[in-house]
Amino acid sequence: MHRALALAALAQGCTSPNPLVGALVLDANGRLIGEGYHARAGRPHAEVGALAQAGEAARGGTLIVTLEPCCHHGRTPPCTDAVIAAGLERVVVALEDPDPRVAGGGVSRLRSAGLEVITGVLREQAAQQNRAFVHRVRTGRPWGVLKWAMSLDGRTALPNGESQWISGSEARSWVHQLRACCDAVIVGGGTLRADDPLLTSRGRRDPEPLRVVLSRSMQIPARAQLWNTDVAPTLLAHGPQVRDVPAPSGPERLSLPVCDPEHLMRALASRGCNQVLWECGPELAASAVQQQCVQELAVVVAPKLLGGHASRTPLGDLGLISLDQAKQLTMEQTISLGDDRLLVSLVY
């Protein structure tokens, strides 16, 4: 199962709206005769690839798979049919598929067909690997990562607004990698106006993640790197009040019923986004946190002191009046990125 999880991880960031899945086939004597992983939506499922490699030798053998095989017709036929047809004796599963179209149905189907099915092997690791997919299926919203870079004294800009670059080149390169693991990257109108960002993975992901601008006012510049959609797709999301305000021709427009993080998340989930990255300013970040649109924080701390009374800080008002109200998050990882440190924290 460790190997199956490693296979699944090869497609990280590429499978949305589908989960990551890896699979192995052992013959009746326990020899490895096939392996596969789900590379992207529309391509064969992991089990099918592994069974195709194994061929006739799979008869009487074992399938080891990180996620419960599907039992429904999607873009590809049900995997349970392929597993049964291959004449396997045993299936070992890490995680039950939370998708309501599966949700135990795959395991039942296999058991009814006479196969031995063992579930829950390395379940926790498998759930961790697919936490974005599981979150999206359970809540109808993508897993949200909020990222910022700050100085050791918690500033994201100088009093005069200067903010490029606080972190070093390793941290910036890591941000490109992080974008490559996300289906969409979101900024607000303020960041667009101040920074004119490019927001791509610099080719680490193909296609590039969807770049999203959430603008309440539609006070957007006429020229911006994001309007050039040859590089990557751009979505311009706003509320119904500004539906008729003209906009640049490149980006797709999306009129949300309410212009807030929650409604944007639902729209992106329905477009198949499992994981999104918030790269926005303090006000939008605070709204995203308050509307439970942030599940993970990635904070780059640079060994610098910026100081200043009016210096920008990462988050706007959260409305706290007592420290007891501040949620205790979980520090997940501390990673060195050159001279900087990355603190990854989970929001429960």
Place this chain on the structure above:
Amino acid sequence: MHRALALAALAQGCTSPNPLVGALVLDANGRLIGEGYHARAGRPHAEVGALAQAGEAARGGTLIVTLEPCCHHGRTPPCTDAVIAAGLERVVVALEDPDPRVAGGGVSRLRSAGLEVITGVLREQAAQQNRAFVHRVRTGRPWGVLKWAMSLDGRTALPNGESQWISGSEARSWVHQLRACCDAVIVGGGTLRADDPLLTSRGRRDPEPLRVVLSRSMQIPARAQLWNTDVAPTLLAHGPQVRDVPAPSGPERLSLPVCDPEHLMRALASRGCNQVLWECGPELAASAVQQQCVQELAVVVAPKLLGGHASRTPLGDLGLISLDQAKQLTMEQTISLGDDRLLVSLVY
């Protein structure tokens, strides 16, 4: 030498104004026959303790010592005399003593007496161990550590000023340990008024570090934990303008020519402080940084989000107008303290 450094470290925080020193004596056959370390000012030097243990067997042997033996009369006689009298053949030294009363004089004295002297063995580790002492001797100021605890979004208090407790119990216990390694702990009048802190090591150091209040205005409360000097000594430092303002009877008073961090540091160095801890608010911290009174930053990051436009941040204005002006510090260590992370950084 590794063992000698480990011996020296046993007295960490206790030897000021003296350095940490550890020493071993080997006999003519290389067998360990004596060891010692400098426990506190006024007590025997490390070399003398190790030679006393070794006795007559030291004749023809080797002394291994982390710092150049002294050649001047202080509170104890010169160690070079004791080394020569013991009939040793060889002395191995890690670090030359930067004290102008020694500064190579100890090594010369031993060489003139016919001993072989090897210097610079593990010099870097020895310099690191005594960086506070070396800094004080070179600059006339103690090594300054600036410590704060902040949320993941860089806040040290809520907009309403509430600040206890941002960090967890492990981090608070570590702060007591940090105080035990310092000769003085400094706050400003604002922190005194807002928090009424105790500022002791909770018995981890004997005597407790000197507690210092630096107050420009002398607007200090009539009752405060710091005024009870049964627990630990307190020094109330201020400028000449408020020399005649009455003050509580417990603490010692110190009238500085100018009420700023720099003048306080010179006064504390002349009282024998090698290392001091700044536990003050953002304005005094910013002055201390600007006046080069901070050599090390110890930042506890708690996995919480506080947010807020008016929330207190660690540092007041540093007068920067471009990010190029922000000094690149060195991240020295990242340490887990329960749920919190401690980032230790050096200010060059």
